[in-house]
Amino acid sequence: MPDTATHDAAVTPAPRHDPAREGSAAFTSPAHRRRYWIVLVCLLLVGLAFCLGILAWDNPLPFGTRGFWRIAESRATSVVVIAIVAVSQAMATVAFQTAANNRIITPSIMGFESLYVLIQTSAVYFLGAVGVTAIQGLPQYAVQVGLMVLFALGLYGWLLSGKYGNVQIMLLIGIVLGGGLGSVSTFMQRLLTPSDFDVLSARLFGSVSNADASYFPLAVPLCALATVALYLHSRKLNILSLGRDVSTNLGLKHRRELMTTLFWISILMAVSTSLIGPMTFLGFLVAILAYQFSETYDHRYVFPMAALIGFAVLSGAYFLLKNVFYAEGAVSIIIELVGGTVFLVVILRRGRL
Numbered sequence: 001m002p003d004t005a006t007h008d009a010a011v012t013p014a015p016r017h018d019p020a021r022e023g024s025a026a027f028t029s030p031a032h033r034r035r036y037w038i039v040l041v042c043l044l045l046v047g048l049a050f051c052l053g054i055l056a057w058d059n060p061l062p063f064g065t066r067g068f069w070r071i072a073e074s075r076a077t078s079v080v081v082i083a084i085v086a087v088s089q090a091m092a093t094v095a096f097q098t099a100a101n102n103r104i105i106t107p108s109i110m111g112f113e114s115l116y117v118l119i120q121t122s123a124v125y126f127l128g129a130v131g132v133t134a135i136q137g138l139p140q141y142a143v144q145v146g147l148m149v150l151f152a153l154g155l156y157g158w159l160l161s162g163k164y165g166n167v168q169i170m171l172l173i174g175i176v177l178g179g180g181l182g183s184v185s186t187f188m189q190r191l192l193t194p195s196d197f198d199v200l201s202a203r204l205f206g207s208v209s210n211a212d213a214s215y216f217p218l219a220v221p222l223c224a225l226a227t228v229a230l231y232l233h234s235r236k237l238n239i240l241s242l243g244r245d246v247s248t249n250l251g252l253k254h255r256r257e258l259m260t261t262l263f264w265i266s267i268l269m270a271v272s273t274s275l276i277g278p279m280t281f282l283g284f285l286v287a288i289l290a291y292q293f294s295e296t297y298d299h300r301y302v303f304p305m306a307a308l309i310g311f312a313v314l315s316g317a318y319f320l321l322k323n324v325f326y327a328e329g330a331v332s333i334i335i336e337l338v339g340g341t342v343f344l345v346v347i348l349r350r351g352r353l
Helices: 004-011 019-023 030-056 066-100 112-127 130-134 138-161 167-190 194-201 213-232 234-240 244-249 254-276 282-294 299-323 328-350
Strands: none
Touching: 030 066, 030 282, 030 299, 066 213, 066 234, 066 254, 066 282, 066 299, 112 130, 112 138, 112 167, 112 194, 112 254, 138 167, 138 213, 138 254, 213 234, 213 254, 213 299, 234 244, 234 254, 234 299, 244 254, 282 299, 282 328, 299 328
C-alpha cells in the first residue's frame, strides 16, 4: 500500500512563482535594493563634499585656526538654509503628488508662492523701501508662515477633498487664484518708484542670501516636525497613492489622511518660501529624479532619496555659481530653468497633465 504522505506530495503542485506578489514589495530583487543603497550613499557623499566646499573653499585663513572656524561658522548659515529648503521642497512635492494622485503638479505652481510675492510687494507699496526691513525678523517670519499655511489649507483642503475634489478643477482654480494674486502684485509694482522697485526685486527671486539665521528657531523645528510626520505616514501614503476608492476599500480614512498630509505639506512649503523666496520647479525636479533613481513607489525609500537629491542639487548649484562663476544670485534662475525644462519635457512626453 503506497505511503499516503508521499502520494499527496507527488500529486500536489509546487507553489507557483507569482510576479505580482513579488512586485508588491518595495524592491523587486536584492540587486534592486543594493542599487538603491549605492545611489543613496553616493548622493550623501556628494552632498557632504559640496557642504565642505561651501564651508572651506577659498577660506583665506589657515585650516584649524580660530579665524578659519569663524569664517566657516558664518558660512554654515547657508548650509543650514540649503538643507531646510531642500528637505522641505522634496518632502512636500512627493507627498503632494501622492495626495493629488498626479506626478506632474507641485504645490508651487498652484498659486502658493503668489501670496509670498503679494506680501513682499504690499510691504514695499505701503511702507516704501523700509517695508522690506519691516517684514524681516522672527515674529514677521512667523506671521508669513501662518498666513501661507492658512492659505494653503483653505485652497488645497477645499479643492482636493471637497465636493469638486479632482485634479483638473484644482489646477484651474489654483492657477486662476495664483494669477489673480500675481496681477494685484504687478499693479502695485507698477506704481512703485524705481528705487523701491529695485529693493523689492531682490526679494522676489529665490536666494539663499534672503534667509536670516534668526529664523532658524522656528524654521528648523517646523521643518523637522513636518518631515518626521510625513515619513511616519509613509505606509498610509502608499495606500493613499492608489486613489480614493481603493484606499477606502482597504480601510483607510481617505479624507482625514488627505487633510493631514496637506497640513504638513503646507507647513513645509510655507517654511521654505518664507525663508528664501519662490523656488517653483525645484521640488518637481527633485521628485522626478527621486522616482527615477529609487525605482520604487514606497515612500519610506522615496522620501530619503528625494531629500538627498534636493540637498546635492541645491548645494552643488550654490557652490559652483558662487565660487566658480561668481554668480551666487543666479542659483534659483538656473534651477528654475533646468526644472522648467524638465517639466515641459515630461508633459510633452506624456501628452497630458
